[in-house]
Amino acid sequence: MESASGCICRVLLFPTEFYPMAQPTAQEQYMLELVNRARLDPTAEAVLYGIDLNQGLLSGTISAAQKQPLAFNPNLIGSARDHSQWMLDTDTFSHTGAGGSSAGDRMAEAGYAFTGSWTWGENIAWRGTTGTPNVTTSVGSQHESLFKSSGHRRNMLNGSFREIGIGALTGEFSGYNAVMTTQNFAKSGSKVFLTGVAFDDGVIDDDFYTVGEGLGGITITATRQSDGATVQTSTYGSGGYQVALAPGTYEVAFSGSGLNQTIRQTVTIGSQNLKLDLATDQLPTPATNPSPNPALSDLAPESPALTTIGEYGNVTLNHQWQTVILDKTYSNPVVIVSDPTRNGGDPATTRLRNVSGDSFQIRLQEPNYKDGNHTNEQVSYMVVEAGDWQLSDGTQLSAGTTSSNRLTSAGFDSVNLAGFDAAPTVLSQVQTYNGSDWVITRVKDRAPTGFNFGLQEEEALNQGSHVSEAVGWLAIAAGVANDGDTLLQSQTTGRRYASDRATVAFNANFDAAPSLIAKLGSFYGADTANLRLDSIGKASFGVRVAEEQSLDAELNHTQESVVFLALEGQSGILSGLAA
The missing domain is CATH 2.60.120 (Jelly Rolls)
Structure with a gap:
């Protein structure tokens, strides 16, 4: 991991992002929800998978404190997908990519601007089968394996990161039909994000996002109470969203795309990201991460099952x-x-x-x-x-x-x-x-x-x-x-x-x-x-x-x-x- 520090001017309100609009798939959204679940309660995630939070690390390396949720960044999605595709195309499993590039090189090349105080990290994983891979169960199993690995767990629970890109692609790898996944983590400058996911909880009624439950096209409008300034975005097809906001108190409204009412919630943005989900079976939705965690049995591995x-x-x-x-x-x-x-x-x-x-x-x-x-x-x-x-x-x-x-x-x-x-x-x-x-x-x-x-x-x-x-x-x-x-x-x-x-x-x-x-x-x-x-x-x-x-x-x-x-x-x- 690399880091640097510097000084940039403070901006009060950031406009809607105009990155190239790479959008997450439902499976990539699901993996982000798993990552953010772990960041919400690191100890609970460790207990879920039967390990100590600092297993394989010096005591206290990872604190049990809640970490800020991560927001998708389209450029990071692009860099993650490009690296996953390169690994599939070249039959190579490595953080060193095309032309000897590092993960930071690839993020910058994809258009992610490293300014002010910045840092980055990367996790990679793959899973193969002789049959047709189930991408959903594969990314669930990859999340478990990454969390159990000490170095990958440190990246996943690094409190400095604010943004993420996930690229989960399918293809042939080492003679198997594989799901190749790259996670690109980053933080740049002073932007803070309101992020979350809109879902109906209709596939598995567990108060947690499941592939097939995402609600796309919902409009999110954030209105700052101090001066009425507004910023607006809409949910991806996967149901996820993110919007950069300056510090302040906002009324956040969810509307349109089949909602029979406008849902409003007041949130306060400080120095860290905030997660606000819309679960339409439980209205109104509080500004917290989804809970409780799903059991491991809900993430059944594909066949053949690795042990x-x-x-x-x-x-x-x-x-x-x-x-x-x-x-x-x-x-x-x-x-x-x-x-x-x-x-x-x-x-x-x-x-x-x-x-x-x-x-x-x-x-x-x-x-x-x-x-x-x-x-x-x-x-x-x-x-x-x-x-x-x-x-x-x-x-x-x-x-x-x-x-x-x-x-x-x-x-x-x-x-x-x-x-x-x-x-x-x-x-x-x-x-x-x-x-x-x-x-x-x-x-x-x-x-x-x-x-x-x-x-x-x-x-x-x-x-x-x-x-x-x-x-x-x-x-x-x-x-x-x-x-x-x-x-x-x-x-x-x-x-x-x-x-x-x-x-x-x-x-x-x-x-x-x-x-x-x-x-x-x-x-x-x-x-x-x-x-x-x-x-x-x-x-x-x-x-x-x-x-x-x-x-x-x-x-x-x-x-x-x-x-x-x-x-x-x-x-x-x-x-x-x-x-």
Whole structure:
């Protein structure tokens, strides 16, 4: 997000907008009503979707206070639709658009004038099906997914924004019949808006706008009481409207287009937008947002229905055990954790214990020959429900657990896979702490039908066997993918990484540093080793293969491949279908 500040002259009364008149569809209006419902009562929206308001964020990042409602801006509608169409046309899911443009670039190009104090933001989402997409249920599901995602939720509940454009378009995307949606948020200058929607509540009697209930062509006249100055607009076909008003007290009249009476309401415009709805089954209408909120059952997802299959996040840890509380509850969770950063020079790996349906414990472990104390490091983690899954773009994903006590010096165990057309990206992790000796996993012989793995203790002890441990694994089709809301990339690199620091580049076009789970992806060198990471950015990350010195002093390791899974943002959920 970008921002700037400045000074412009104060205007007492703004005339009717003369932007190019892009009008929202009923589905785009419905999405705006959902967004404004969330802004009216952020805590209630979080409760509705079963999350904490600041889930995935620092405490207090989003306040529970009511946020001003957003008003449609035709130019922002145009920029949002243009970007949605570009993503469909190019089969690209990214905030970076045509010609390398940012969302702010596209808003300005569409005619939105950034003046005075301004700011902007953007959310994007898509949802696909092999059948005919239901746009209404798709945008409802997209709203839920965006609200549950911490970064998107911050945009949605940013109190500085005043205007919005939504572009929800249909087309082919990644082999699916898709609904591609862009939300462009902005604030420019000092304009304040009266906004709302006129509807008859005749499709679903729930005191909330539903597609098919909008009343178009109703005239809205705002008359300022201090001097009689008036400004007039009319509702879109979707039922929505907005009008810029200078501060003051106004009589607002709704008339025409089938209304059997003129409805009047007095409102006071201050420094923030105000929402005034007309629900013709409940006249007169107070100047508040529609309430109560509809239940999730009213927003039934289209078939096939995506379900939450996992979540990811980041944690700072050291040698002390700490507990990670999960956002969801899982029946058979598989936890995969990245090899750590390299803030401390001593060897270190991650160990888990007490993996349960809603939490796990994690710490750093040094080899036995070290003192065991380690400075803070950062790791990303992924929790997946065990099973075979397919993301909305068709990407295959499988996860499971097995058990082993076999060290690499004694051989490898096998895991069978099904459903992959090529060798997948494979990540593995010891899930238990049955044995206190340092232990990691090594993977080799990846194929569409399976892979081999072994346990590895520090080199001086890597003979015989280790206490039997549960081992979790995750296999995902290699490449850039997304689940409809989250951009991700999984890859196994070529054999070109060793003890010297090197850089691994992302193919995915991330807007910021992603959550990164990276490990050794091969077994060309038998000495005990794992990865250490640094400089994780939006385009690449630094890596080196790190041995330990329990047996000898040398640290040189032969070239290995690196396996990684990068997911957009610092936390989020992953959705999919049972395969």
